Amino acid sequence: MTTMRRLLTLVLLFGAAGCDQAPAGRGRDVRTFDSNGGKYTIELTTSPSPIATNQPFDVAVTVTPKSGPAADLDVQVDARMPAHFHGMNRVAKVTRGSGNSWKAEGLLFHMPGHWELYVDVTQGGATERAQLDVDLK
Amino acid sequence: MKAKILLSLLVLLGAAGALAWSRKGPASAGLVDAGEFSVLEVERILQHSPLGAPPPDPTNAVADQPAAATLGQLLFFDKRFSASGKVSCATCHDPLKGFGDGKALSASFPLDRNVPTLWNVAYGRWFFWDGRADSLWSQALKPLENPREHGFTRLQATQLLHADGSLRGAYVAAFGPIPDVGKFPAAGGPVEDAAHRAAWESMAEADRAVVDRIFSNAGKSIQAYERRLVSRSSRFDTFVEGLRTGDRAKMDALSPSARLGLKIFVGKGNCRLCHSGPAFSDGEFHNLGIPPTRGGPTPFRYTAIPEIRQDPFNGKGPFSDDREAGTKRVDFLVDLPETWGQVKTPGLRNVARTAPYMHQGQFKSLEDVVMFYSLLQGVLQAGHHERTILRPLLLDRKEVVGLVDFLESLTDEAIDERLLKPLD
Numbered sequence: 001m002t003t004m005r006r007l008l009t010l011v012l013l014f015g016a017a018g019c020d021q022a023p024a025g026r027g028r029d030v031r032t033f034d035s036n037g038g039k040y041t042i043e044l045t046t047s048p049s050p051i052a053t054n055q056p057f058d059v060a061v062t063v064t065p066k067s068g069p070a071a072d073l074d075v076q077v078d079a080r081m082p083a084h085f086h087g088m089n090r091v092a093k094v095t096r097g098s099g100n101s102w103k104a105e106g107l108l109f110h111m112p113g114h115w116e117l118y119v120d121v122t123q124g125g126a127t128e129r130a131q132l133d134v135d136l137k
Numbered sequence: 138m139k140a141k142i143l144l145s146l147l148v149l150l151g152a153a154g155a156l157a158w159s160r161k162g163p164a165s166a167g168l169v170d171a172g173e174f175s176v177l178e179v180e181r182i183l184q185h186s187p188l189g190a191p192p193p194d195p196t197n198a199v200a201d202q203p204a205a206a207t208l209g210q211l212l213f214f215d216k217r218f219s220a221s222g223k224v225s226c227a228t229c230h231d232p233l234k235g236f237g238d239g240k241a242l243s244a245s246f247p248l249d250r251n252v253p254t255l256w257n258v259a260y261g262r263w264f265f266w267d268g269r270a271d272s273l274w275s276q277a278l279k280p281l282e283n284p285r286e287h288g289f290t291r292l293q294a295t296q297l298l299h300a301d302g303s304l305r306g307a308y309v310a311a312f313g314p315i316p317d318v319g320k321f322p323a324a325g326g327p328v329e330d331a332a333h334r335a336a337w338e339s340m341a342e343a344d345r346a347v348v349d350r351i352f353s354n355a356g357k358s359i360q361a362y363e364r365r366l367v368s369r370s371s372r373f374d375t376f377v378e379g380l381r382t383g384d385r386a387k388m389d390a391l392s393p394s395a396r397l398g399l400k401i402f403v404g405k406g407n408c409r410l411c412h413s414g415p416a417f418s419d420g421e422f423h424n425l426g427i428p429p430t431r432g433g434p435t436p437f438r439y440t441a442i443p444e445i446r447q448d449p450f451n452g453k454g455p456f457s458d459d460r461e462a463g464t465k466r467v468d469f470l471v472d473l474p475e476t477w478g479q480v481k482t483p484g485l486r487n488v489a490r491t492a493p494y495m496h497q498g499q500f501k502s503l504e505d506v507v508m509f510y511s512l513l514q515g516v517l518q519a520g521h522h523e524r525t526i527l528r529p530l531l532l533d534r535k536e537v538v539g540l541v542d543f544l545e546s547l548t549d550e551a552i553d554e555r556l557l558k559p560l561d
Contacts, residue, residue, distance in 0.1 A: 085475075
Protein backbone atom coordinates (compact mmCIF):
# COMPACT_ATOMS: atom_id res chain seq x y z
CA MET A 1 0.00 0.00 0.00
CA THR A 2 2.87 2.30 0.84
CA THR A 3 4.38 1.63 -2.58
CA MET A 4 1.02 2.35 -4.16
CA ARG A 5 0.79 5.67 -2.31
CA ARG A 6 4.29 6.67 -3.40
CA LEU A 7 3.49 5.76 -6.99
CA LEU A 8 0.27 7.76 -6.77
CA THR A 9 2.13 10.82 -5.49
CA LEU A 10 4.87 10.61 -8.11
CA VAL A 11 2.53 10.06 -11.01
CA LEU A 12 0.19 12.84 -9.89
CA LEU A 13 3.13 15.24 -9.53
CA PHE A 14 4.48 14.32 -12.94
CA GLY A 15 1.07 14.55 -14.52
CA ALA A 16 0.48 17.91 -12.89
CA ALA A 17 3.82 19.20 -14.17
CA GLY A 18 2.83 18.24 -17.66
CA CYS A 19 -0.54 19.92 -17.38
CA ASP A 20 0.92 23.14 -16.01
CA GLN A 21 1.25 24.57 -19.49
CA ALA A 22 -2.49 24.88 -20.16
CA PRO A 23 -3.20 27.65 -22.65
CA ALA A 24 -3.91 31.01 -21.06
CA GLY A 25 -7.58 31.53 -20.41
CA ARG A 26 -8.48 27.90 -20.01
CA GLY A 27 -7.32 27.35 -16.48
CA ARG A 28 -9.48 28.21 -13.45
CA ASP A 29 -6.95 27.68 -10.68
CA VAL A 30 -8.36 28.83 -7.35
CA ARG A 31 -5.83 30.28 -4.92
CA THR A 32 -6.96 30.27 -1.28
CA PHE A 33 -5.04 32.32 1.29
CA ASP A 34 -5.52 34.36 4.43
CA SER A 35 -5.32 38.12 4.76
CA ASN A 36 -2.13 39.38 6.43
CA GLY A 37 -3.85 39.84 9.80
CA GLY A 38 -5.61 36.50 9.55
CA LYS A 39 -9.09 38.00 9.65
CA TYR A 40 -10.31 36.86 6.24
CA THR A 41 -9.98 33.89 3.92
CA ILE A 42 -9.60 34.89 0.27
CA GLU A 43 -10.40 32.73 -2.73
CA LEU A 44 -8.94 34.22 -5.89
CA THR A 45 -8.95 33.24 -9.54
CA THR A 46 -7.54 35.10 -12.51
CA SER A 47 -8.79 35.12 -16.04
CA PRO A 48 -6.85 34.18 -18.05
CA SER A 49 -4.86 31.84 -15.88
CA PRO A 50 -1.92 31.87 -15.58
CA ILE A 51 -1.25 35.59 -15.79
CA ALA A 52 0.94 36.49 -18.76
CA THR A 53 3.39 39.39 -18.92
CA ASN A 54 1.93 42.52 -20.49
CA GLN A 55 -1.49 40.95 -21.13
CA PRO A 56 -4.63 42.26 -19.41
CA PHE A 57 -6.37 40.02 -16.91
CA ASP A 58 -9.32 40.05 -14.54
CA VAL A 59 -9.48 38.84 -10.95
CA ALA A 60 -12.44 37.19 -9.18
CA VAL A 61 -12.34 37.32 -5.39
CA THR A 62 -14.46 35.76 -2.68
CA VAL A 63 -13.94 36.99 0.88
CA THR A 64 -14.99 34.99 3.93
CA PRO A 65 -14.50 36.41 7.44
CA LYS A 66 -13.03 33.82 9.79
CA SER A 67 -15.44 34.97 12.45
CA GLY A 68 -18.23 37.44 12.76
CA PRO A 69 -20.65 38.72 10.16
CA ALA A 70 -19.85 39.13 6.49
CA ALA A 71 -21.81 42.35 6.26
CA ASP A 72 -20.52 45.69 4.96
CA LEU A 73 -17.42 44.33 3.31
CA ASP A 74 -15.68 46.32 0.64
CA VAL A 75 -12.83 45.14 -1.57
CA GLN A 76 -10.17 46.89 -3.66
CA VAL A 77 -7.61 45.17 -5.85
CA ASP A 78 -4.21 46.57 -6.80
CA ALA A 79 -0.65 45.39 -7.41
CA ARG A 80 2.94 46.57 -7.12
CA MET A 81 6.36 45.57 -8.27
CA PRO A 82 8.34 46.26 -5.10
CA ALA A 83 11.83 45.89 -6.59
CA HIS A 84 10.95 48.45 -9.27
CA PHE A 85 9.24 50.92 -6.92
CA HIS A 86 6.13 51.04 -9.07
CA GLY A 87 2.73 49.49 -9.51
CA MET A 88 0.52 49.00 -12.52
CA ASN A 89 0.02 51.78 -15.04
CA ARG A 90 -3.71 51.42 -14.66
CA VAL A 91 -6.39 51.13 -12.05
CA ALA A 92 -8.56 48.03 -11.80
CA LYS A 93 -12.31 48.50 -11.97
CA VAL A 94 -13.81 46.58 -9.04
CA THR A 95 -17.47 45.59 -9.00
CA ARG A 96 -19.38 43.57 -6.44
CA GLY A 97 -21.04 40.34 -7.50
CA SER A 98 -23.37 38.10 -5.57
CA GLY A 99 -22.67 37.33 -1.92
CA ASN A 100 -19.14 38.17 -0.89
CA SER A 101 -17.66 38.04 -4.37
CA TRP A 102 -16.02 40.80 -6.35
CA LYS A 103 -14.59 41.13 -9.82
CA ALA A 104 -11.64 43.36 -10.68
CA GLU A 105 -11.20 44.11 -14.38
CA GLY A 106 -8.36 45.59 -16.37
CA LEU A 107 -5.25 44.60 -14.45
CA LEU A 108 -2.02 44.38 -16.41
CA PHE A 109 1.50 43.47 -15.28
CA HIS A 110 3.55 45.21 -17.92
CA MET A 111 6.95 43.85 -16.90
CA PRO A 112 8.34 40.42 -16.11
CA GLY A 113 9.55 39.86 -12.55
CA HIS A 114 8.10 39.75 -9.07
CA TRP A 115 4.71 41.33 -8.45
CA GLU A 116 2.53 41.51 -5.35
CA LEU A 117 -1.19 41.30 -6.00
CA TYR A 118 -3.17 43.04 -3.27
CA VAL A 119 -6.73 42.42 -2.10
CA ASP A 120 -7.65 45.08 0.45
CA VAL A 121 -10.71 44.17 2.51
CA THR A 122 -12.45 46.94 4.43
CA GLN A 123 -15.02 46.31 7.12
CA GLY A 124 -16.18 48.68 9.81
CA GLY A 125 -13.67 51.32 8.75
CA ALA A 126 -10.68 48.99 9.12
CA THR A 127 -8.75 47.71 6.11
CA GLU A 128 -6.78 44.49 6.11
CA ARG A 129 -4.59 43.48 3.18
CA ALA A 130 -4.32 40.05 1.65
CA GLN A 131 -1.56 39.54 -0.87
CA LEU A 132 -0.31 37.03 -3.34
CA ASP A 133 3.15 36.73 -4.90
CA VAL A 134 3.21 36.48 -8.68
CA ASP A 135 6.45 35.80 -10.51
CA LEU A 136 6.42 36.41 -14.24
CA LYS A 137 9.32 34.91 -16.17
CA MET B 138 -8.72 -5.23 -9.43
CA LYS B 139 -9.62 -1.68 -8.40
CA ALA B 140 -5.99 -1.06 -7.62
CA LYS B 141 -5.02 -2.27 -11.11
CA ILE B 142 -7.52 0.06 -12.77
CA LEU B 143 -6.30 2.93 -10.63
CA LEU B 144 -2.72 2.07 -11.46
CA SER B 145 -3.50 2.02 -15.19
CA LEU B 146 -5.20 5.39 -14.98
CA LEU B 147 -2.32 6.89 -13.07
CA VAL B 148 0.23 5.51 -15.51
CA LEU B 149 -1.77 7.03 -18.36
CA LEU B 150 -1.88 10.35 -16.55
CA GLY B 151 1.84 10.14 -15.96
CA ALA B 152 2.43 9.35 -19.61
CA ALA B 153 0.40 12.41 -20.57
CA GLY B 154 2.53 14.47 -18.27
CA ALA B 155 5.69 13.01 -19.71
CA LEU B 156 4.47 13.73 -23.23
CA ALA B 157 3.72 17.32 -22.34
CA TRP B 158 7.15 17.62 -20.73
CA SER B 159 8.90 16.05 -23.71
CA ARG B 160 7.27 18.61 -26.02
CA LYS B 161 9.17 21.28 -24.17
CA GLY B 162 12.39 19.36 -24.64
CA PRO B 163 13.63 20.35 -28.12
CA ALA B 164 13.36 24.03 -27.34
CA SER B 165 16.03 23.73 -24.71
CA ALA B 166 18.21 21.30 -26.60
CA GLY B 167 21.27 22.14 -28.64
CA LEU B 168 22.68 25.36 -27.32
CA VAL B 169 21.76 24.44 -23.77
CA ASP B 170 23.65 21.18 -24.11
CA ALA B 171 26.56 23.15 -25.49
CA GLY B 172 26.47 25.38 -22.42
CA GLU B 173 25.90 28.54 -24.44
CA PHE B 174 22.51 29.37 -22.94
CA SER B 175 20.85 28.23 -19.73
CA VAL B 176 17.36 26.72 -19.76
CA LEU B 177 16.01 30.00 -18.34
CA GLU B 178 17.74 32.03 -21.05
CA VAL B 179 16.29 29.79 -23.76
CA GLU B 180 12.84 30.19 -22.23
CA ARG B 181 13.26 33.95 -22.31
CA ILE B 182 14.62 33.99 -25.86
CA LEU B 183 11.60 32.06 -27.10
CA GLN B 184 9.34 34.82 -25.75
CA HIS B 185 10.69 37.18 -28.43
CA SER B 186 9.75 35.24 -31.56
CA PRO B 187 7.75 34.67 -33.66
CA LEU B 188 5.89 37.95 -33.96
CA GLY B 189 2.24 37.20 -34.69
CA ALA B 190 -0.34 39.40 -36.38
CA PRO B 191 -0.92 42.84 -34.86
CA PRO B 192 -3.47 42.86 -32.05
CA PRO B 193 -6.97 43.84 -33.17
CA ASP B 194 -8.20 47.37 -32.69
CA PRO B 195 -11.96 47.10 -32.19
CA THR B 196 -12.33 50.89 -32.22
CA ASN B 197 -11.57 50.79 -35.95
CA ALA B 198 -13.93 48.50 -37.87
CA VAL B 199 -11.86 48.79 -41.07
CA ALA B 200 -8.44 48.35 -39.47
CA ASP B 201 -7.70 45.22 -41.50
CA GLN B 202 -9.71 45.92 -44.64
CA PRO B 203 -7.68 46.24 -47.85
CA ALA B 204 -9.87 49.04 -49.24
CA ALA B 205 -9.18 51.14 -46.17
CA ALA B 206 -5.44 50.39 -46.40
CA THR B 207 -5.49 51.55 -50.03
CA LEU B 208 -7.03 54.88 -49.08
CA GLY B 209 -4.62 55.14 -46.18
CA GLN B 210 -1.60 54.63 -48.41
CA LEU B 211 -2.90 57.29 -50.80
CA LEU B 212 -3.30 59.75 -47.93
CA PHE B 213 0.04 58.88 -46.34
CA PHE B 214 2.03 60.05 -49.37
CA ASP B 215 -0.23 62.94 -50.46
CA LYS B 216 1.41 66.34 -49.91
CA ARG B 217 -1.79 68.17 -50.68
CA PHE B 218 -2.90 67.44 -47.10
CA SER B 219 -0.84 70.34 -45.77
CA ALA B 220 -1.06 74.11 -45.71
CA SER B 221 2.09 74.48 -47.82
CA GLY B 222 1.27 71.62 -50.19
CA LYS B 223 4.74 70.28 -49.46
CA VAL B 224 4.20 68.02 -46.46
CA SER B 225 2.88 64.49 -46.30
CA CYS B 226 3.15 61.87 -43.55
CA ALA B 227 6.06 60.44 -45.53
CA THR B 228 7.97 63.72 -45.30
CA CYS B 229 8.95 62.89 -41.73
CA HIS B 230 8.14 59.17 -41.77
CA ASP B 231 10.33 58.45 -44.78
CA PRO B 232 10.06 54.76 -45.76
CA LEU B 233 13.64 54.83 -47.00
CA LYS B 234 14.85 56.02 -43.60
CA GLY B 235 13.10 53.39 -41.52
CA PHE B 236 9.90 55.47 -41.52
CA GLY B 237 11.75 58.18 -39.61
CA ASP B 238 13.66 61.19 -40.96
CA GLY B 239 17.16 60.14 -39.98
CA LYS B 240 17.63 63.27 -37.87
CA ALA B 241 17.85 63.70 -34.12
CA LEU B 242 15.33 66.54 -34.30
CA SER B 243 13.72 67.79 -37.46
CA ALA B 244 15.47 70.67 -39.20
CA SER B 245 12.34 71.57 -41.16
CA PHE B 246 9.76 71.43 -38.36
CA PRO B 247 10.07 73.10 -34.94
CA LEU B 248 9.46 69.88 -33.05
CA ASP B 249 11.32 68.89 -29.92
CA ARG B 250 10.90 65.13 -30.35
CA ASN B 251 12.58 62.60 -32.58
CA VAL B 252 10.38 61.18 -35.34
CA PRO B 253 9.45 57.68 -34.19
CA THR B 254 9.60 54.84 -36.67
CA LEU B 255 6.35 53.33 -37.94
CA TRP B 256 7.71 49.81 -38.21
CA ASN B 257 5.46 47.57 -36.10
CA VAL B 258 3.55 50.60 -34.85
CA ALA B 259 0.38 48.47 -34.90
CA TYR B 260 1.65 46.47 -31.93
CA GLY B 261 1.53 49.53 -29.69
CA ARG B 262 -1.01 50.27 -27.01
CA TRP B 263 -0.44 54.03 -26.93
CA PHE B 264 0.94 56.35 -29.61
CA PHE B 265 3.43 59.25 -29.74
CA TRP B 266 6.45 59.24 -27.41
CA ASP B 267 4.19 60.26 -24.54
CA GLY B 268 1.31 57.99 -25.59
CA ARG B 269 -1.21 60.82 -25.81
CA ALA B 270 -3.30 58.92 -28.39
CA ASP B 271 -5.08 55.70 -27.47
CA SER B 272 -5.40 54.46 -31.05
CA LEU B 273 -3.37 54.65 -34.22
CA TRP B 274 -6.26 56.28 -36.05
CA SER B 275 -6.64 59.09 -33.53
CA GLN B 276 -2.85 59.55 -33.58
CA ALA B 277 -2.83 59.97 -37.36
CA LEU B 278 -5.20 62.95 -37.14
CA LYS B 279 -3.15 65.13 -34.82
CA PRO B 280 -0.17 66.02 -37.08
CA LEU B 281 -2.60 67.03 -39.83
CA GLU B 282 -3.91 69.93 -37.73
CA ASN B 283 -0.69 70.71 -35.90
CA PRO B 284 0.48 74.15 -37.11
CA ARG B 285 4.09 72.98 -36.70
CA GLU B 286 3.53 69.95 -38.94
CA HIS B 287 0.95 69.76 -41.75
CA GLY B 288 -0.81 72.93 -40.61
CA PHE B 289 -3.97 71.73 -42.32
CA THR B 290 -7.57 71.75 -41.05
CA ARG B 291 -10.14 68.99 -40.94
CA LEU B 292 -12.46 70.97 -43.21
CA GLN B 293 -9.72 71.27 -45.84
CA ALA B 294 -9.02 67.54 -45.51
CA THR B 295 -12.64 66.52 -45.93
CA GLN B 296 -13.15 68.96 -48.82
CA LEU B 297 -10.15 67.44 -50.61
CA LEU B 298 -11.37 63.89 -49.99
CA HIS B 299 -14.73 64.86 -51.46
CA ALA B 300 -13.47 66.87 -54.42
CA ASP B 301 -10.67 64.65 -55.71
CA GLY B 302 -12.07 61.83 -57.85
CA SER B 303 -9.35 59.31 -57.02
CA LEU B 304 -9.52 59.93 -53.27
CA ARG B 305 -13.31 59.99 -53.28
CA GLY B 306 -13.42 56.63 -55.07
CA ALA B 307 -11.05 55.10 -52.53
CA TYR B 308 -13.06 56.59 -49.67
CA VAL B 309 -16.35 55.20 -51.03
CA ALA B 310 -14.78 51.76 -51.47
CA ALA B 311 -13.74 51.74 -47.82
CA PHE B 312 -16.59 53.56 -46.07
CA GLY B 313 -19.48 54.01 -48.48
CA PRO B 314 -20.85 57.29 -49.81
CA ILE B 315 -19.13 60.45 -48.65
CA PRO B 316 -21.51 63.20 -47.52
CA ASP B 317 -21.57 66.42 -49.52
CA VAL B 318 -19.31 68.81 -47.66
CA GLY B 319 -19.24 71.37 -50.47
CA LYS B 320 -21.71 73.53 -48.56
CA PHE B 321 -19.37 73.86 -45.59
CA PRO B 322 -16.55 76.43 -45.22
CA ALA B 323 -13.44 75.59 -47.26
CA ALA B 324 -11.18 75.57 -44.22
CA GLY B 325 -11.60 75.36 -40.49
CA GLY B 326 -11.21 73.29 -37.39
CA PRO B 327 -10.63 73.56 -33.64
CA VAL B 328 -7.10 74.84 -34.24
CA GLU B 329 -4.90 77.73 -33.05
CA ASP B 330 -5.53 79.91 -36.11
CA ALA B 331 -8.32 82.35 -35.19
CA ALA B 332 -9.95 82.49 -38.63
CA HIS B 333 -10.00 78.71 -39.00
CA ARG B 334 -11.39 78.33 -35.50
CA ALA B 335 -14.10 80.92 -36.16
CA ALA B 336 -15.14 79.16 -39.35
CA TRP B 337 -15.40 75.89 -37.47
CA GLU B 338 -17.40 77.37 -34.63
CA SER B 339 -19.81 78.99 -37.07
CA MET B 340 -21.00 75.56 -38.18
CA ALA B 341 -23.94 73.70 -36.67
CA GLU B 342 -22.98 70.91 -34.29
CA ALA B 343 -24.52 68.29 -36.56
CA ASP B 344 -22.48 69.54 -39.52
CA ARG B 345 -19.31 69.47 -37.46
CA ALA B 346 -20.10 65.86 -36.59
CA VAL B 347 -20.36 65.04 -40.33
CA VAL B 348 -16.91 66.51 -40.89
CA ASP B 349 -15.49 64.77 -37.83
CA ARG B 350 -16.83 61.44 -39.10
CA ILE B 351 -15.06 61.83 -42.45
CA PHE B 352 -11.94 63.10 -40.73
CA SER B 353 -11.88 60.15 -38.32
CA ASN B 354 -12.36 57.78 -41.25
CA ALA B 355 -9.27 59.30 -42.84
CA GLY B 356 -7.39 58.43 -39.68
CA LYS B 357 -8.81 54.92 -39.68
CA SER B 358 -7.64 54.38 -43.24
CA ILE B 359 -4.13 55.57 -42.40
CA GLN B 360 -4.15 53.12 -39.51
CA ALA B 361 -5.18 50.33 -41.90
CA TYR B 362 -2.14 51.13 -44.06
CA GLU B 363 0.22 51.44 -41.10
CA ARG B 364 -0.92 48.08 -39.72
CA ARG B 365 0.78 46.55 -42.74
CA LEU B 366 4.18 47.97 -41.81
CA VAL B 367 5.20 44.79 -40.04
CA SER B 368 8.77 43.63 -39.57
CA ARG B 369 9.03 40.06 -38.36
CA SER B 370 11.42 38.18 -40.60
CA SER B 371 14.91 38.75 -39.29
CA ARG B 372 18.03 36.67 -38.72
CA PHE B 373 17.05 36.55 -35.06
CA ASP B 374 13.71 34.94 -35.98
CA THR B 375 15.52 32.32 -38.04
CA PHE B 376 17.78 31.64 -35.06
CA VAL B 377 14.81 31.22 -32.71
CA GLU B 378 13.09 28.92 -35.17
CA GLY B 379 16.23 26.80 -35.13
CA LEU B 380 16.36 26.93 -31.36
CA ARG B 381 12.74 25.82 -31.14
CA THR B 382 13.17 22.92 -33.53
CA GLY B 383 16.77 21.95 -32.84
CA ASP B 384 17.88 23.00 -36.36
CA ARG B 385 21.55 23.87 -36.07
CA ALA B 386 21.75 25.40 -39.55
CA LYS B 387 19.06 27.95 -38.66
CA MET B 388 20.78 28.73 -35.37
CA ASP B 389 23.82 29.77 -37.39
CA ALA B 390 21.79 32.78 -38.56
CA LEU B 391 23.23 34.55 -35.50
CA SER B 392 26.97 35.03 -35.28
CA PRO B 393 28.75 34.08 -32.04
CA SER B 394 29.04 37.78 -31.24
CA ALA B 395 25.30 38.37 -31.74
CA ARG B 396 24.57 35.34 -29.54
CA LEU B 397 26.69 36.88 -26.81
CA GLY B 398 24.66 40.05 -27.19
CA LEU B 399 21.44 38.07 -26.98
CA LYS B 400 22.65 36.36 -23.84
CA ILE B 401 23.27 39.77 -22.24
CA PHE B 402 19.92 41.06 -23.54
CA VAL B 403 17.95 38.33 -21.74
CA GLY B 404 20.43 38.00 -18.89
CA LYS B 405 22.54 40.49 -16.99
CA GLY B 406 21.53 43.40 -19.19
CA ASN B 407 17.87 42.98 -18.21
CA CYS B 408 16.99 44.72 -21.49
CA ARG B 409 14.00 42.37 -21.72
CA LEU B 410 12.31 43.97 -18.73
CA CYS B 411 11.08 46.85 -20.91
CA HIS B 412 11.90 45.54 -24.40
CA SER B 413 9.71 42.48 -23.84
CA GLY B 414 7.78 40.15 -26.09
CA PRO B 415 8.02 39.58 -29.84
CA ALA B 416 7.73 43.31 -30.60
CA PHE B 417 10.56 44.03 -28.14
CA SER B 418 8.50 46.63 -26.26
CA ASP B 419 6.18 46.57 -23.27
CA GLY B 420 4.29 49.42 -24.94
CA GLU B 421 4.48 51.31 -21.65
CA PHE B 422 6.44 54.25 -20.24
CA HIS B 423 9.72 54.72 -18.38
CA ASN B 424 12.09 57.54 -17.48
CA LEU B 425 15.74 56.82 -18.24
CA GLY B 426 16.93 60.23 -17.09
CA ILE B 427 18.49 61.14 -20.44
CA PRO B 428 19.12 64.91 -20.54
CA PRO B 429 17.02 66.87 -23.06
CA THR B 430 18.83 68.45 -25.99
CA ARG B 431 16.08 70.94 -26.85
CA GLY B 432 13.73 72.56 -24.36
CA GLY B 433 13.62 71.78 -20.66
CA PRO B 434 12.34 68.80 -18.76
CA THR B 435 9.01 67.71 -20.19
CA PRO B 436 6.16 65.95 -18.36
CA PHE B 437 5.54 63.51 -21.24
CA ARG B 438 3.27 60.72 -19.92
CA TYR B 439 2.12 62.80 -16.96
CA THR B 440 0.18 65.28 -19.09
CA ALA B 441 -0.61 62.80 -21.86
CA ILE B 442 -3.10 60.88 -19.73
CA PRO B 443 -5.48 63.86 -19.23
CA GLU B 444 -5.13 64.59 -22.97
CA ILE B 445 -6.37 61.10 -23.83
CA ARG B 446 -9.42 61.54 -21.60
CA GLN B 447 -10.32 64.83 -23.28
CA ASP B 448 -9.68 63.70 -26.86
CA PRO B 449 -13.01 63.59 -28.80
CA PHE B 450 -11.41 60.95 -31.03
CA ASN B 451 -10.51 58.61 -28.17
CA GLY B 452 -11.77 55.05 -28.03
CA LYS B 453 -14.79 55.85 -25.89
CA GLY B 454 -15.88 58.79 -28.04
CA PRO B 455 -18.61 59.02 -30.68
CA PHE B 456 -16.29 58.15 -33.57
CA SER B 457 -15.07 54.90 -32.08
CA ASP B 458 -16.42 51.70 -33.62
CA ASP B 459 -16.41 49.92 -30.25
CA ARG B 460 -17.00 52.38 -27.45
CA GLU B 461 -17.13 49.66 -24.80
CA ALA B 462 -13.64 48.45 -25.68
CA GLY B 463 -12.45 52.05 -25.94
CA THR B 464 -13.97 52.94 -22.58
CA LYS B 465 -11.95 50.18 -20.96
CA ARG B 466 -8.76 51.61 -22.46
CA VAL B 467 -9.45 55.11 -21.23
CA ASP B 468 -11.10 54.46 -17.89
CA PHE B 469 -8.37 52.12 -16.66
CA LEU B 470 -5.82 54.94 -16.96
CA VAL B 471 -4.55 56.30 -13.67
CA ASP B 472 -2.79 59.56 -12.79
CA LEU B 473 0.45 58.84 -11.00
CA PRO B 474 3.20 61.32 -10.04
CA GLU B 475 5.92 58.92 -11.16
CA THR B 476 4.69 59.17 -14.76
CA TRP B 477 6.35 62.61 -14.98
CA GLY B 478 9.02 62.47 -17.68
CA GLN B 479 8.22 58.93 -18.78
CA VAL B 480 8.42 58.10 -22.50
CA LYS B 481 7.29 55.03 -24.37
CA THR B 482 9.53 52.03 -24.81
CA PRO B 483 10.30 51.79 -28.55
CA GLY B 484 10.24 48.42 -30.26
CA LEU B 485 13.58 47.12 -31.49
CA ARG B 486 12.76 45.32 -34.71
CA ASN B 487 14.48 47.11 -37.61
CA VAL B 488 16.22 49.27 -35.03
CA ALA B 489 19.41 49.36 -37.13
CA ARG B 490 17.41 51.28 -39.75
CA THR B 491 16.02 53.92 -37.42
CA ALA B 492 18.98 55.94 -36.11
CA PRO B 493 19.32 58.25 -34.27
CA TYR B 494 17.88 56.95 -31.02
CA MET B 495 15.85 58.05 -27.98
CA HIS B 496 13.04 60.59 -27.84
CA GLN B 497 15.23 63.48 -28.91
CA GLY B 498 17.67 61.45 -30.95
CA GLN B 499 20.28 61.87 -28.25
CA PHE B 500 22.35 58.92 -29.50
CA LYS B 501 23.66 58.70 -33.05
CA SER B 502 24.37 54.99 -33.15
CA LEU B 503 23.39 51.71 -31.52
CA GLU B 504 26.84 51.62 -29.98
CA ASP B 505 26.13 54.98 -28.31
CA VAL B 506 22.90 53.52 -26.92
CA VAL B 507 24.65 50.45 -25.54
CA MET B 508 27.41 52.61 -24.05
CA PHE B 509 24.76 54.69 -22.30
CA TYR B 510 23.39 51.61 -20.58
CA SER B 511 26.92 50.46 -19.82
CA LEU B 512 28.00 53.63 -18.01
CA LEU B 513 24.84 55.74 -17.49
CA GLN B 514 27.09 58.70 -18.20
CA GLY B 515 25.31 62.05 -17.91
CA VAL B 516 22.09 60.56 -16.63
CA LEU B 517 19.87 63.00 -14.73
CA GLN B 518 19.33 62.41 -11.04
CA ALA B 519 15.90 61.08 -10.22
CA GLY B 520 13.62 63.84 -8.98
CA HIS B 521 10.87 63.88 -6.41
CA HIS B 522 8.60 60.83 -6.74
CA GLU B 523 11.01 59.38 -9.30
CA ARG B 524 13.18 56.32 -8.69
CA THR B 525 15.26 54.43 -11.17
CA ILE B 526 16.13 50.77 -11.37
CA LEU B 527 18.90 51.43 -13.89
CA ARG B 528 22.38 50.41 -12.84
CA PRO B 529 25.50 50.69 -15.03
CA LEU B 530 26.05 47.39 -16.83
CA LEU B 531 29.81 48.00 -17.08
CA LEU B 532 30.14 46.03 -20.29
CA ASP B 533 33.50 45.14 -21.78
CA ARG B 534 34.27 45.86 -25.44
CA LYS B 535 33.28 42.39 -26.60
CA GLU B 536 29.91 42.67 -24.86
CA VAL B 537 29.20 46.11 -26.36
CA VAL B 538 29.93 44.80 -29.85
CA GLY B 539 27.84 41.70 -29.12
CA LEU B 540 24.80 43.72 -28.12
CA VAL B 541 25.11 45.90 -31.23
CA ASP B 542 25.45 42.78 -33.38
CA PHE B 543 22.36 41.30 -31.76
CA LEU B 544 20.33 44.48 -32.32
CA GLU B 545 21.43 44.53 -35.96
CA SER B 546 20.18 40.95 -36.31
CA LEU B 547 16.63 42.26 -35.78
CA THR B 548 16.58 43.83 -39.24
CA ASP B 549 13.85 42.47 -41.53
CA GLU B 550 15.20 41.23 -44.82
CA ALA B 551 11.82 40.55 -46.42
CA ILE B 552 10.06 43.88 -46.62
CA ASP B 553 7.16 44.31 -49.04
CA GLU B 554 8.50 47.08 -51.29
CA ARG B 555 4.99 48.05 -52.42
CA LEU B 556 4.35 49.52 -48.98
CA LEU B 557 7.30 51.86 -49.22
CA LYS B 558 6.07 54.13 -52.00
CA PRO B 559 2.91 55.89 -53.17
CA LEU B 560 0.34 53.75 -54.95
CA ASP B 561 0.39 54.03 -58.73
